[in-house]
Amino acid sequence: MSTAGRDVRELRGQIRHWRRGRVDTSLVEAFTDAYVVIFSAIVLGAMAVSVIVNLRVGATGSCTALSCLDARDALGWLFGLGAAALVLAVARLLGPMLVSPAVGTWLLTTPLDRTTLVRGRLALSAVAGAVAAATVAAVGATLSGYPAPVVGWFTGVFAAGGVLLVGVATVAQARRHPAVRVLSWLLGGALWVGLVLVAVDAVPSTLRAPTAPRLVLALVVVGSLAVLALVAAYRDLRLIGRDRLVSGGALLPGLSGALASLDLTLLYDILVSRHWRARSSVRVVRGRGTGTSALVWREVVRLRRSPQVLVALAGSLVLPYLAATLGLGHAMLLVVTLTGFVAGVGLLTSLRVLSRTASLLRCFPLPASAVRWACLGVPGGVLVLWGAAATPAVHDAVGGAWADSVATALACGLVVATSAVRWMTSRPPDYRLPLITSPMGAVPTSLYFSVLRGFDVLLLGTVPLLVAPTTNGAAVSAALMAAVLSFLVSRP
Amino acid sequence: MSRSGRPSRTPPLLRVRALTKRFGDVEVLSGVDLTVTAGKALALRGRNGAGKSTLLRCVTGVDAPTSGSVELDGEPVDERSVSVRRDLAIVLDDMDFFPDLSVIEHLDLFARAHGVEDADRVVDEVLEEVRLTPQAAQLPGTLSSGQRRRLALASAFVRPRRLLVLDEPEARLDQAGLVWLTERLLREKAAGLGILLASHDPDLVAAVADRVHDLDRPE
Numbered sequence: 001m002s003t004a005g006r007d008v009r010e011l012r013g014q015i016r017h018w019r020r021g022r023v024d025t026s027l028v029e030a031f032t033d034a035y036v037v038i039f040s041a042i043v044l045g046a047m048a049v050s051v052i053v054n055l056r057v058g059a060t061g062s063c064t065a066l067s068c069l070d071a072r073d074a075l076g077w078l079f080g081l082g083a084a085a086l087v088l089a090v091a092r093l094l095g096p097m098l099v100s101p102a103v104g105t106w107l108l109t110t111p112l113d114r115t116t117l118v119r120g121r122l123a124l125s126a127v128a129g130a131v132a133a134a135t136v137a138a139v140g141a142t143l144s145g146y147p148a149p150v151v152g153w154f155t156g157v158f159a160a161g162g163v164l165l166v167g168v169a170t171v172a173q174a175r176r177h178p179a180v181r182v183l184s185w186l187l188g189g190a191l192w193v194g195l196v197l198v199a200v201d202a203v204p205s206t207l208r209a210p211t212a213p214r215l216v217l218a219l220v221v222v223g224s225l226a227v228l229a230l231v232a233a234y235r236d237l238r239l240i241g242r243d244r245l246v247s248g249g250a251l252l253p254g255l256s257g258a259l260a261s262l263d264l265t266l267l268y269d270i271l272v273s274r275h276w277r278a279r280s281s282v283r284v285v286r287g288r289g290t291g292t293s294a295l296v297w298r299e300v301v302r303l304r305r306s307p308q309v310l311v312a313l314a315g316s317l318v319l320p321y322l323a324a325t326l327g328l329g330h331a332m333l334l335v336v337t338l339t340g341f342v343a344g345v346g347l348l349t350s351l352r353v354l355s356r357t358a359s360l361l362r363c364f365p366l367p368a369s370a371v372r373w374a375c376l377g378v379p380g381g382v383l384v385l386w387g388a389a390a391t392p393a394v395h396d397a398v399g400g401a402w403a404d405s406v407a408t409a410l411a412c413g414l415v416v417a418t419s420a421v422r423w424m425t426s427r428p429p430d431y432r433l434p435l436i437t438s439p440m441g442a443v444p445t446s447l448y449f450s451v452l453r454g455f456d457v458l459l460l461g462t463v464p465l466l467v468a469p470t471t472n473g474a475a476v477s478a479a480l481m482a483a484v485l486s487f488l489v490s491r492p
Numbered sequence: 493m494s495r496s497g498r499p500s501r502t503p504p505l506l507r508v509r510a511l512t513k514r515f516g517d518v519e520v521l522s523g524v525d526l527t528v529t530a531g532k533a534l535a536l537r538g539r540n541g542a543g544k545s546t547l548l549r550c551v552t553g554v555d556a557p558t559s560g561s562v563e564l565d566g567e568p569v570d571e572r573s574v575s576v577r578r579d580l581a582i583v584l585d586d587m588d589f590f591p592d593l594s595v596i597e598h599l600d601l602f603a604r605a606h607g608v609e610d611a612d613r614v615v616d617e618v619l620e621e622v623r624l625t626p627q628a629a630q631l632p633g634t635l636s637s638g639q640r641r642r643l644a645l646a647s648a649f650v651r652p653r654r655l656l657v658l659d660e661p662e663a664r665l666d667q668a669g670l671v672w673l674t675e676r677l678l679r680e681k682a683a684g685l686g687i688l689l690a691s692h693d694p695d696l697v698a699a700v701a702d703r704v705h706d707l708d709r710p711e
Contacts, residue, residue: 276591277633284629286612287600294604302592350590357588358554362571363647364605365578492572 008116011107052142070203071326072144076210078194079140080158083133085187087162090132091169092180093271096125097240098248108242115237118245122170122233126163133162146209153215160222167229173244174236192315199321262451263428269356272349292366295374302350303378309346313386316343320393330466332397333412336390337462340383340416341454345423347379352424369490372425376489380417387413398469407474408465411481415461418481421488423454457484505530505655505686506551511560513546520546524560526705528655533677533687535697538707544690545585547707548659551688552582564655578606581653583661587644589632595619595643596628599650606651615650621672622646638664649676656680658689662696674699 031038063072090096097118099108107117137158141151165183172180197203210218251274258267282305288297303310319339323332351372354361364371387409394412395405428450435442461484464476504527513521520543528534536544549555551562553571562569569576589598596619603611619625622642632640641664648656656677662670670693677687677700691697697704 273591273633276631279631280634281629281631282592282594284594284596287597287604290604290607290611292605294601298593298597298601301597305592349592353588353590357586359582359584359587360589362552362554362577362582363602363651365574365607365651366605367574368572 008112011112052139056142056145065327067201067325068327070201070208071198071322073208074144074194074198074203076137076141076144076146076154078191078198079143080133080137080154080161081187081191081194083136083140083158084161084165085184085191086136087129087133088165088169088180088184088187091125091129091166092184093248094252095173095244095248096129096166096169097121097173097237097245098252099245100249100253101246104242104246104249108245113238114240115234118237118240119234122166122230122237125170126166126230129162129166130159131162133165134159144209149212150210150215153212153219154210157215157218157222160219160226164222164226164229167226167233170233170240171229171236174233174239176241176244192318195318195322199318199325201325261428262447264451265352265356265423265426266428268345269352272346272352292370292374295364295371296377299350299375299378303347303382306346306349310382313340313343313347313382316340317386317389320390321396324393324397328397330398330469332393333408333465333469334462336387336394336409336412337415337419337458340386340390340412341419341423341458344379344383344386344416345420345454347382348376348420348424350375351379351421355425355427368492372489376417376421380421383417383420384410384413387411387416394469400470404470404474407471408469411461411465411474411477414478414481415458415465418461418485418488419454419458421485422457425488426450426453457481460484504528505565506688507561507563507566508547508551509561509563511547511550511557511562513543513550513555514558521550521557521707524705524707528686528688530654530686531681531684532702533681533689533700535701535704536688536690536707537697537704538690542707544707545659548582548584548657548688548690552580552584552657554582554584578652579654580657581648581651581655582657583644583648584657584659585663587640587647589640589643591631591633594629594631595624595635598632598643599646602647603650608651618646618650621649621676623668623672638666638669641665642669645673653685655686655688658687658691660690660692662691662693670696 025033063069098121099118103117108114134155138151138155141154146154168183169180171177251270254270255267258264258270285301285304287294316339320332320336323335328335354371354375361368361371366374388406389409390412391406391409394409395402398405398408430446431444433444433446435444461477461481464473464480467473468476506526506528508524508526511521511524512519524547526534536547538544546555550557551569553562553569553573553576564576564579567573567575569580571577593601596615599615599618600611603615608614616625619628622645624639624642624646627635627639632643635643641661645658645661648658661673661677665673674696677689677696680687681700687700689697689700
């Protein structure tokens with residue numbers, strides 16, 4: 001053990017000693033305080049497992065068409081790819097190596113050995129990556145109907161894959177290498193191609209259910225690579241710059257705070273702000289027109305400046321077609337609106353900024369509603385067009401006349417746009433309202449419902465379409481959405 | 493310079509009558525009366541917590557007073573009113589920006605939204621004046637606090653206005669920035685604009701203000 005390493009251990013011991021000296025809650029008391037959370041987690045976890053097992057049993061009986069069987073076979077791989085993409089995305093977002101701003105200020109500026117200081121974090125990240133990837137892959141394998149031993153080996157392969165990705169991301173973080181970004185795009189692209197293959201009913205035999213011997217071989221290969229990546233990551237820990245370590249550590253408390261207050265829009269604000277800060281500067285585009293047309297032109301510029309949002313939105317169109325291929329019937333309309341909402345909400349950034357900051361809204365010599373309509377026009381139009389692009393899938397799923405399908409798809413687009421506006425213009429939980437006592441402390445009454453914002457409007461607009469996917473149903477849905485949109489945009 | 497607090501004979505641009513603001517049981521402002529006329533500057537003075545920012549927020553219609561009235565050109569100030577937004581240029585301490593628009597694009601957007609003719613030229617001039625030309629393509633999130641303050645001030649000067657309301661405009665400005673701000677505000681007065689500012693800088697107040705309203709009260 002090096003002297004520097006021993007210094008870090010001694011320092012940690014001292015900090016632990018100080019902290020223990022200030023403890024005012026016993027473990028039993030902490031458990032008593034948190035019992036609701038623990039109990040809820042156990043109940044919800046059991047429910048989730050039960051739902052997955054029931055879905056597996058149900059799918060075995062109902063999924064008999066060849067296209068459905070092919071899609072089901074591919075489900076495990078798609079979930080696995082999704083898990084890998086998710087692990088890598090989170091690893092890139094947070095570092096994956098990070099330290100708190102306090103550690104960055106007080107310890108990283110000293111001659112202490114940086115490897116010893118952050119190696120615990122590497123182990124923690126590797127375990128977290130393995131657990132996250134394994135959980136998602138296990139769900140996919142179970143839903144795919146793989147035999148139990150195959151589910152086990154499949155889960156093991158992706159757990160090792162999660163460790164491998166954390167190791168690779170750490171090396172890239174230390175060496176400031178862009179390869180990990182390319183890997184993210186490759187994983188996302190592979191997932192998208194897989195979805196397209198399922199949607200057009202062209203699943204290759206390689207995506208069919210894997211066999212146990214092949215998975216064992218894969219586990220040996222991926223596991224070996226994971227060990228090598230972890231060793232390389234450990235050796236590179238000393239190379240990680242302080243700015244890279246503190247960046248994720250500064251982000252994490254903000255994200256945790258937003259999640260703790262169930263304020264998802266705040267979470268979004270934090271991520272958007274970080275994204276643009278990292279970009280630093282842009283190619284200047286001069287304005288056009290005056291009054292509201294100047295605002296509309298800026299929305300065009302903004303969309304051109306964020307092509308990744310448009311690419312993601314266009315790529316997400318595969319999901320409605322996938323739902324149609326799987327024969328979900330009218331329920332695919334819910335897939336359309338949910339997909340559009342999740343993929344398209346990022347188009348309305350300016351509306352979010354104006355809702356959050358009254359001072360910015362005051363800069364415009366126009367009624368607040370006129371400013372909001374101007375900011376909504378271009379992205380709202382894109383979302384309605386996105387709905388229209390799902391028309392063939394809607395027609396395939398619900399049948400009937402083409403006119404009905406077109407009207408239903410357009411109404412879906414309007415539902416997506418209105419739900420996104422509802423989400424983006426939501427206000428944070430109001431702590432001036434009466435508070436309810438809970439084991440987690442006092443919470444305002446509006447807190448629990450804040451996570452439902454956007455989804456409430458989505459359901460309101462989708463239900464008429466589910467009941468009657470015709471021109472009449474579309475008219476009812478559009479009328480409801482027009483009323484909601486008018487209220488949201490016009491409120492002070 | 494008159495420090496009497498008495499209004500001049502020119503019809504006031506802004507008139508505040510008996511304005512009171514309470515937060516629960518705490519009375520922050522009590523019966524404030526003041527006027528601002530065109531071409532004159534009124535400075536608000538007071539210790540931290542004296543209610544300067546609260547008064548400015550009430551004057552600009554951002555917060556509603558508990559009682560009393562605020563009139564701009566004889567009409568009650570309503571922040572939602574388009575004419576109020578057109579005439580009032582406000583720089584408060586909670587100014588925020590679009591994260592994905594550059595410095596110059598912000599000014600360009602504000603100028604065009606206000607219908608400024610020849611917006612490109614006006615924006616370039618103001619940008620040069622606030623010494624942000626080198627940062628024209630930068631996004632606001634990457635600016636220093638002083639640069640963000642200058643951008644906020646620039647947003648007030650790039651558009652038509654009749655009354656400037658500034659909350660501690662000197663905050664986070666360097667020495668050169670303070671000199672520029674003083675000269676700019678004197679030019680604004682000379683051009684016939686009314687100015688209401690809250691400031692802790694005695695030099696700025698001495699140079700710009702025609703009258704001073706003291707919000708300090710005995711403890």
